[in-house]
Amino acid sequence: ATESTGSDSDKGLLEKVGLARTKLKDVKVEPNRVTVPYELPAGELTNDDVAKAIPRIASALDVPTTAIRVMHDPDSARKGQFVIVPEDMLKTPTVWPGPFAPGESVAVPLRLGVYDDGSDLLLPLLDAIHLLVMGMTGSGKTEGALDILLEILTRNDVAVWLADAAKAGQDFQPLIPAMDWAALDTPAAGAMVAAVQAVIPARTAWLRDHSYRAWEPAAAQTQTNPAHSCAASGACGCPGMPYLLAWFEEAAKLLRELGDDVFTGIAQEARSAGVSLVVSMQRASGYQLSTDTRASLPAAMCFGVKGDDAGFALPEEVLDAGANPAAWGNKRKGYVYLVSAGVEEDLYANPARTFWTGPPAEGTYERMARYVVEHFANVRAELDPVTAAAAERVAGQLFTHRAARAAGAPAAPAPQLADEPELVDGEDADLDVSAELPPAETNVPLPVVDKPSTEAARELLDEMVQMLASVGPGTVAVKDLGPYLEKIGRDRSWVSREMKRLSEEGRLAATGEAGVYRLIPALAGV
Structure with missing residues (x-):
C-alpha cells in the first residue's frame, strides 16, 4: 500500500509540474541527497522540458530552486536523473584549512572550498588554462580570489603577476610580497598586458628549443635531461621556466581603456607557453568583454549575480541543469559554480562555497597571508631570465622597478631635461x-x-x-x-x-x- 501511495503521489506531482507520464526508476537515498532517475514519454517530452520544470518541482517540494539539479543522459534526449539536496549544507562557511599541496607543482589541482556534499572544490589550473571569475559586489568573489592565491603561492613552479588598477591591490596587499609583479596603477597594468603579449613568443621559443611541446613541470627545473637540451649534445643546464599566472583583477577598467578584445590574442596563444590568464570582473557582458575573448576563457567561476548575468559566465546546459547564481545574488557570500576541463561535468551545476578567511576585524586573513609569504619564500620559483628579458623589453622600468612600485616606494623621477641637449643619447x-x-x-x-x-x-x-x-x-x-x-x-x-x-x-x-x-x-x- 505504501508503494502504491508513493507511486500515485509521484504521478500527481509530475502531472502538476508538466511532466505527466514520466517514469521514475530506482530512487537512491543518501544523507541530504536523493537521486531519482527518470524516463520521459517518447516523442512527447525532452530533457529541455525537464529544465523548464525545475522551478515548479522546487515549488512542489518546497525547497529552493538551487536544491534541484538535473543530470541529462548524454546518450538520450529523454533520460536523466534528478538530484535533490533539500538542506543547504553550505550555510556555515569553512575557514581556509591551509594549503592543499604545499611545496608541490601547480599541476596539482588547487583546493578552493567545498561542494554541498562535503567534497573538495578543486580547480585543475593546467586543465582550465584560462579562467573567468565573475560575481556582483558582495558575492564573495574577492574571497574566492584569495583562496586561489593563498593556494598557488605555496607551489614550487609558478610565478604570479597581478594587475589591479581599479583598487590598487587593496584586497591583496598582504600577499603582494610573494608575487613576482603587482601592477597597481593604470600605466603598470597596461604595461603588464603588453608584457604578457611579449613573453608568449619568447617562452614558446624556449620550450621548442628544449623539446617541450607544451609546458610541463619538468620545464620549471634546471634542464639536466639531454632529451630536453638546447645544446648540440648532452644536457644544456639552462635555468628552468616556471609556469606564469597573470591575474587581471576588476578587469573591466582595463577593458574600457585598452579595448574589449585586448585579452583575445593572449588567451588564444598562451596555452602552449605555460601561461594562464585569470580575468576577474563583476559582469562579463558583451559591452565589456568581446565574444572572442569570452570564448577564449574556457573555465569559469560564477558567484552570485543579478538577473540573467549568469549567461555570460556559465554554459547554457549548466543553467538548464539547475545552476542559478541569480538566486544567491549577494546574499550567499562565497557560493559559486565551477565549470572547467578536468572537473566532472556532473559537478558543474552543483553549488560549492569557497573557503572563508575569517572576520576582517580579527586579522585572520593577514595571519594566513603572512604564513604563506614567509613560510614558502624558499619554495616559490623565481621568474626565469627568458620571461624577465621579454617583459623588460616592453615594460621598461615599470617592470624592472616593479618591487619598489608595489611596495609603495616613489618611482624613480624622470630626468629633468633641459630645452637644449647637453649629451648625445x-x-x-x-x-x-x-x-x-x-x-x-x-x-x-x-x-x-x-x-x-x-x-x-x-x-x-x-x-x-x-x-x-x-x-x-x-x-x-x-x-x-x-x-x-x-x-x-x-x-x-x-x-x-x-x-x-x-x-x-x-x-x-x-x-x-x-x-x-x-x-x-x-x-x-x-
Missing part, C-alpha cells in the same frame, strides 16, 4: 647625425621667442606620435619624427629621451628594436 651614439640634417644653407635656427615651451613641445610630440602610429603599423620610431622637429622646436636627441620617458610611464611600449615603440592606444590618450 646612448642609442644615437653610433649614428651619423649629419646625414639626416638638411643642407647647411637651409638650416636656419628658430628664433628663441617662437620656441614652444617644454609642456607645449611634449603635447606636440604626443600628437605626432599618435598620428604616425595610427597611419602605420601601430609603431613609431624616433627617426619618423625627423620631419616634425621644426614644429616641435626640439632636436632628435630630445625626442629620443622623451619617447623613452613615455615608455617608462607605460604610454608607449618598447618593441626590442632601438628607437622603435608601439602605441598603447588608450593609455596614450587615443
Whole structure:
C-alpha cells in the first residue's frame, strides 16, 4: 500500500509540474541527497522540458530552486536523473584549512572550498588554462580570489603577476610580497598586458628549443635531461621556466581603456607557453568583454549575480541543469559554480562555497597571508631570465622597478631635461647625425621667442606620435619624427629621451628594436 501511495503521489506531482507520464526508476537515498532517475514519454517530452520544470518541482517540494539539479543522459534526449539536496549544507562557511599541496607543482589541482556534499572544490589550473571569475559586489568573489592565491603561492613552479588598477591591490596587499609583479596603477597594468603579449613568443621559443611541446613541470627545473637540451649534445643546464599566472583583477577598467578584445590574442596563444590568464570582473557582458575573448576563457567561476548575468559566465546546459547564481545574488557570500576541463561535468551545476578567511576585524586573513609569504619564500620559483628579458623589453622600468612600485616606494623621477641637449643619447651614439640634417644653407635656427615651451613641445610630440602610429603599423620610431622637429622646436636627441620617458610611464611600449615603440592606444590618450 505504501508503494502504491508513493507511486500515485509521484504521478500527481509530475502531472502538476508538466511532466505527466514520466517514469521514475530506482530512487537512491543518501544523507541530504536523493537521486531519482527518470524516463520521459517518447516523442512527447525532452530533457529541455525537464529544465523548464525545475522551478515548479522546487515549488512542489518546497525547497529552493538551487536544491534541484538535473543530470541529462548524454546518450538520450529523454533520460536523466534528478538530484535533490533539500538542506543547504553550505550555510556555515569553512575557514581556509591551509594549503592543499604545499611545496608541490601547480599541476596539482588547487583546493578552493567545498561542494554541498562535503567534497573538495578543486580547480585543475593546467586543465582550465584560462579562467573567468565573475560575481556582483558582495558575492564573495574577492574571497574566492584569495583562496586561489593563498593556494598557488605555496607551489614550487609558478610565478604570479597581478594587475589591479581599479583598487590598487587593496584586497591583496598582504600577499603582494610573494608575487613576482603587482601592477597597481593604470600605466603598470597596461604595461603588464603588453608584457604578457611579449613573453608568449619568447617562452614558446624556449620550450621548442628544449623539446617541450607544451609546458610541463619538468620545464620549471634546471634542464639536466639531454632529451630536453638546447645544446648540440648532452644536457644544456639552462635555468628552468616556471609556469606564469597573470591575474587581471576588476578587469573591466582595463577593458574600457585598452579595448574589449585586448585579452583575445593572449588567451588564444598562451596555452602552449605555460601561461594562464585569470580575468576577474563583476559582469562579463558583451559591452565589456568581446565574444572572442569570452570564448577564449574556457573555465569559469560564477558567484552570485543579478538577473540573467549568469549567461555570460556559465554554459547554457549548466543553467538548464539547475545552476542559478541569480538566486544567491549577494546574499550567499562565497557560493559559486565551477565549470572547467578536468572537473566532472556532473559537478558543474552543483553549488560549492569557497573557503572563508575569517572576520576582517580579527586579522585572520593577514595571519594566513603572512604564513604563506614567509613560510614558502624558499619554495616559490623565481621568474626565469627568458620571461624577465621579454617583459623588460616592453615594460621598461615599470617592470624592472616593479618591487619598489608595489611596495609603495616613489618611482624613480624622470630626468629633468633641459630645452637644449647637453649629451648625445646612448642609442644615437653610433649614428651619423649629419646625414639626416638638411643642407647647411637651409638650416636656419628658430628664433628663441617662437620656441614652444617644454609642456607645449611634449603635447606636440604626443600628437605626432599618435598620428604616425595610427597611419602605420601601430609603431613609431624616433627617426619618423625627423620631419616634425621644426614644429616641435626640439632636436632628435630630445625626442629620443622623451619617447623613452613615455615608455617608462607605460604610454608607449618598447618593441626590442632601438628607437622603435608601439602605441598603447588608450593609455596614450587615443
